[in-house]
Amino acid sequence: MNIIVCIKQVPDSEAQVKIASDGKALDLDQVKFVLNPYDEFAVEEAIRIKEKKGDGTVTVVSLGPPRVKDALRSALAMGADQAVLLWDPAFEGLDSHGTAVLLSRYLAGQTYDLILLGKQAIDDDMSYIGPALADLLKLPLVSVVTKLEFSPDYKTAFAQREGERGVEKIEVSLPAVLTAQKGLNEPRYASLMGIMKAKKKEIQEVNAAALGMEGSGTSDLVKSRVTKLDYPPKRPPGKIVPGDAATAAKELVRLLREEAKII
Amino acid sequence: MGQGIWILAEHRGSEFRPITMELLTWGKKLSEHCGAPLAAVLLGHEIGNLEEKLGNYGVQTVYVMDHPDLAVFNLDSHKEAMTQLLKKYLPAVLLLGNSIYNRELAPALSVRLGAFLSVDCTSLELKEGGTFETVRPMVAGKVLAHAAPAVPPGGGAAPAVIVSLRPNVTPRLEPGERATPDLVQVPYEPVPLRTKVLEITQTAGDEMDVTEARVVISGGRGMKGPEHFKLLEELAKVVGGAVGASRMVVDLGWIDHHYQVGQTGKVVTPDLYIACGISGAIQHLVGMTSSKCIVAINKDPEANIFKVADYGIVGDVFEVLPHLTEELKKLLSEKSLV
Ligand SMILES: Cc1cc2nc3c(=O)[nH]c(=O)nc-3n(C[C@H](O)[C@H](O)[C@H](O)COP(=O)(O)OP(=O)(O)OC[C@H]3O[C@@H](n4cnc5c(N)ncnc54)[C@H](O)[C@@H]3O)c2cc1C
Numbered sequence: 001m002n003i004i005v006c007i008k009q010v011p012d013s014e015a016q017v018k019i020a021s022d023g024k025a026l027d028l029d030q031v032k033f034v035l036n037p038y039d040e041f042a043v044e045e046a047i048r049i050k051e052k053k054g055d056g057t058v059t060v061v062s063l064g065p066p067r068v069k070d071a072l073r074s075a076l077a078m079g080a081d082q083a084v085l086l087w088d089p090a091f092e093g094l095d096s097h098g099t100a101v102l103l104s105r106y107l108a109g110q111t112y113d114l115i116l117l118g119k120q121a122i123d124d125d126m127s128y129i130g131p132a133l134a135d136l137l138k139l140p141l142v143s144v145v146t147k148l149e150f151s152p153d154y155k156t157a158f159a160q161r162e163g164e165r166g167v168e169k170i171e172v173s174l175p176a177v178l179t180a181q182k183g184l185n186e187p188r189y190a191s192l193m194g195i196m197k198a199k200k201k202e203i204q205e206v207n208a209a210a211l212g213m214e215g216s217g218t219s220d221l222v223k224s225r226v227t228k229l230d231y232p233p234k235r236p237p238g239k240i241v242p243g244d245a246a247t248a249a250k251e252l253v254r255l256l257r258e259e260a261k262i263i
Numbered sequence: 264m265g266q267g268i269w270i271l272a273e274h275r276g277s278e279f280r281p282i283t284m285e286l287l288t289w290g291k292k293l294s295e296h297c298g299a300p301l302a303a304v305l306l307g308h309e310i311g312n313l314e315e316k317l318g319n320y321g322v323q324t325v326y327v328m329d330h331p332d333l334a335v336f337n338l339d340s341h342k343e344a345m346t347q348l349l350k351k352y353l354p355a356v357l358l359l360g361n362s363i364y365n366r367e368l369a370p371a372l373s374v375r376l377g378a379f380l381s382v383d384c385t386s387l388e389l390k391e392g393g394t395f396e397t398v399r400p401m402v403a404g405k406v407l408a409h410a411a412p413a414v415p416p417g418g419g420a421a422p423a424v425i426v427s428l429r430p431n432v433t434p435r436l437e438p439g440e441r442a443t444p445d446l447v448q449v450p451y452e453p454v455p456l457r458t459k460v461l462e463i464t465q466t467a468g469d470e471m472d473v474t475e476a477r478v479v480i481s482g483g484r485g486m487k488g489p490e491h492f493k494l495l496e497e498l499a500k501v502v503g504g505a506v507g508a509s510r511m512v513v514d515l516g517w518i519d520h521h522y523q524v525g526q527t528g529k530v531v532t533p534d535l536y537i538a539c540g541i542s543g544a545i546q547h548l549v550g551m552t553s554s555k556c557i558v559a560i561n562k563d564p565e566a567n568i569f570k571v572a573d574y575g576i577v578g579d580v581f582e583v584l585p586h587l588t589e590e591l592k593k594l595l596s597e598k599s600l601v
């Protein structure tokens with residue numbers, strides 16, 4: 001079973017987010033980057049499938065600048081077998097659509113039984129790439145998966161996910177694209193040995209030419225343009241409602257009605 | 264601009280979901296702003312005469328695709344149906360709700376049509392010349408991004424601009440004068456369905472989802488145990504709200520992940536959010552700080568949750584909650600609410 005996991009490197013969720021001076025991008029200078037938390041679930045699941053089945057390879061793929069190698073190495077340290085970085089200066093400024101198209105170009109030339117992604121990148125919060133890749137590669141999709149099982153021959157997957165009608169158990173034949181939701185598993189910590197091994201592994205690099213993009217440029221792949229980034233309006237400072245439990249509860253209800261006009 | 268402003272009407276059985284009226288609010292504004300007619304799409308099977316109601320909201324045309332494969336959501340049939348419709352009628356804008364299912368549908372449509380997509384938008388900024396920008400939170404709400412199509416829509420064969428709206432942020436449109444929309448029945452050309460729902464457990468049923476509720480009462484580790492969550496349920500019942508939870512209590516197994524609010528749970532934007540025994544970790548805050556009014560009950564006066572609360576009570580949840588429920592019950596028996 002060959003599993004490909006698409007991963008993204010993102011600013012740590014605790015990071016202070018600053019807007020760059022042009023007002024259109026994030027200032028990433030001082031930011032600590034991590035492997036996107038949902039992608040950790042995807043990587044963990046891929047490794048578990050491989051361990052359980054006893055054969056196959058787990059390949060992690062990311063499109064992004066050279067710093068993204070750190071995220072690829074984190075995945076290798078967890079137990080992924082190979083890592084691929086898609087990067088070219090021409091990829092600077094790609095949006096979700098462009099990223100999905102280039103990932104699909106790379107994946108179209110690979111053999112795989114399963115493609116796993118995170119349900120969402122915690123920086124752009126788009127949850128675009130999974131469904132987009134599935135469509136581009138003409139594969140079925142199940143998103144926000146919280147439990148994954150396979151038929152004995154590993155040709156069919158049974159994915160559980162929280163849909164709008166309740167918790168759904170979905171049957172899909174492979175190859176397929178699945179996106180990981182929290183709850184799927186508890187990602188492991190990389191062992192020291194894993195980290196040492198990952199350091200030595202080679203990361204395969206793929207540029208625009210290798211994706212057949214030479215000369216054609218990537219600008220027509222970009223569909224959206226950020227015109228401005230803003231901070232959300234600050235909440236005005238709140239009030240502590242004084243008194244013992246009974247007094248405070250009563251006063252709170254009055255405030256909710258008369259001041260906030262919520263009830 | 265183009266051939267019209269479309270909304271994808273969400274319905275369950277013979278009822279519209281609240282998001283539909285929120286989509287109509289923006290649909291109507293855009294239709295006036297762009298000088299383009301407002302139309303709605305209804306996908307389903309044997310959906311009765313739902314379309315008639317839409318006329319009262321200013322919808323001029325309703326496109327209906329009725330087919331057994333569209334009875335419940337399936338990504339394959341729904342993206343095929345929408346692609347067939349969008350390619351045939353070339354609307355300028357498609358508005359849809361940011362639901363779990365549409366989070367699969369919208370990107371698929373975007374790649375199929377080569378269209379600009381902005382997901383989970385909280386607002387639209389109308390610009391001169393009949394154009395607009397989408398406004399959406401990103402990085403868990405720490406930043407608001409304004410975005411527009413890289414190439415402005417030129418009308419005609421340009422792909423529709425697709426916008427998904429975050430539920431519960433936009434006021435719901437009230438019906439206006441009675442009117443009957445034009446009904447266009449469009450045949451659906453079926454495609455194979457590659458995923459199959461084998462079973463549904465813990466059905467969402469009638470229980471209100473945290474993302475749709477106008478009031479959310481959330482509990483954290485300060486609730487001390489799953490047996491005390493009934494205090495929250497009682498309060499939720501009194502105000503017609505839903506119960507939410509912090510990740511800590513989900514991880515402790517006190518309540519299902521379905522209820523979790525925050526970065527790895529759900530983003531909620533109710534009118535009133537009451538955090539009970541929740542410390543206010545950043546990953547929790549990003550899921551609820553867009554609520555209109557936030558109340559925190561916590562015994563630690565230094566708890567971070569007080570930094571975002573409009574009203575705070577420093578106290579023991581087990582003392583405060585019963586009083587609060589009682590007071591609200593009193594008030595609401597006088598006046599029907601929310
Ligand atoms: C990648 C990542 C993603 C995460 N995603 C989420 C997420 O989506 N949602 C989320 O909520 N968290 C998330 N977390 C976890 C988050 O960091 C916190 O650990 C969690 O929110 C804490 O939950 P809590 O407030 O219930 O518990 P605690 O932090 O333990 O707080 C309990 C609070 O209860 C108060 N208390 C105790 N007893 C009483 C009493 N009798 N009366 C009143 N108050 C009392 C205490 O003063 C304390 O403030 C995430 C963390 C990570 C690393």
Ligand SMILES: Nc1ncnc2c1ncn2[C@@H]1O[C@H](COP(=O)(O)O)[C@@H](O)[C@H]1O
Nearest residue numbers: 006007063117118120121126127128129
């Ligand atoms: N640049 C990228 N390279 C590889 N995979 C990505 C990239 N961006 C996003 N992904 C994958 O797509 C998922 C959803 O991301 P997004 O659509 O940006 O919210 C992520 O969790 C990753 O698994």
